[in-house]
Amino acid sequence: MDLIRHLRFFVSVADERHFGRAAAALDMTQPPLSQGLRRLERHLGIDLIHRTRHGAVLTSAGLQLLPRARLLVDDAERLLAESHRIANSRGTVHWGATAALPDRMVTACVGALRTTVAEDATVATTVGTTVDLVADVRAGLCDVAVIEHPALVDGVEARPVVKVPRWLVVPADHRSAAAERPGFPMLAGLSFACPPRATNPPAVDTLLDLLRERGLDAPTVPAPDDRAVLAATAAGTSFGLTAIPPADTPGVTWIRLAPQALALRVRVVHRPGADAHADAVDGVLFRERLR
Structure with a gap:
């Protein structure tokens, strides 16, 4: 019995809570999926899924075993990816x-x-x-x-940890762009173009806390890279941070503000x-x- 393959059936049904959707996610038909799950249950000696008219419901045993099954499936996929990398690279x-x-x-x-x-x-x-x-x-x-x-x-x-210089970028027509001594509160009314929090929660949270400490509690808009940051800034609605040195960019002005605090770490x-x-x-x- 291919244990990993059958555990993948179990994890998919648990995620989708429906045999038809799980089969589609696995690019297979429903009958072999259902048969494979029953084979796994016989092999383990326990029921994992209650089959109902409205879908699939995890049993108590299924709930307990799902995290370990997911780990085994994920580890198997990583092993295959690593073996492929070693063999081909x-x-x-x-x-x-x-x-x-x-x-x-x-x-x-x-x-x-x-x-x-x-x-x-x-x-x-x-x-x-x-x-x-x-x-x-x-x-x-x-x-x-x-x-x-x-x-x-x-x-x-x-x-x-190493600090890399980073600049604040603002819309070229914003009042902070021409200010002799710009400050963070001047950016009120603009959104902060920054990477989504899921990309690195500790770093994003630290940066937002820093802005709040400086008197700025700006709403955020997702900008995963420098191109997105500059585009949002040029649109006139956002400010952002970039490690790209100042350059002649339409609609955007670079500001050197709190260089140590805003440095890219x-x-x-x-x-x-x-x-x-x-x-x-x-x-x-x-x-x-x-x-």
Whole structure:
């Protein structure tokens, strides 16, 4: 009996609470799904699902076993992904960067990593959220990553925090753009274009708390990267933060405000055994740090 496959049936039915929808999610028909779940129940010696006219309801035993079943299914998928990476990417360094890291630093990190691999090896880059990057490093899918701080880094090795310069961007026609001494309260009435909280809850919460401490309690609009931040700012309704140095950008003005407090805090995380890769990336960050 393929235990993982049948546990996947159980998890899908538990998530959908309906056999037809679970079968569709698994790209199969309902009869083999139902038969497979019954086979699993016989194998375990317990009932997992009550079958009703209106759908599927977890039994008491099903409720107790669902978290462990979900872990086994997730771990199996990660194992398959890792084996695929090993089989198809020998000689490749996989690294990731938070979307907040400016392009010049991303390319500098790639160049530094190339010095740590053989001449015929490659460097594969992923730009993602801090939450996803930490999960990928923890699972072995990524060798090293640059993430935002603060963040939950359990299960990975972490290097010291580094500050990268970051600017406040405001609409070019906003009163703060021309102010001799702009302050945070002047931004009242604008929304704050920032990454969704789910991308890294500790960092987003810390930033919002900082703004409130400075007298600004602004509503937020989702802006996952610098392009989205600049677009929302140019629209005249939002302000944001970017590590891109000041540039001639229509509709947007850069303001140097509270540089230490608003600095982008990043750090390198890596899997065990990837110290050389981490050293290379760490070196790039420290060259860009605030002095």
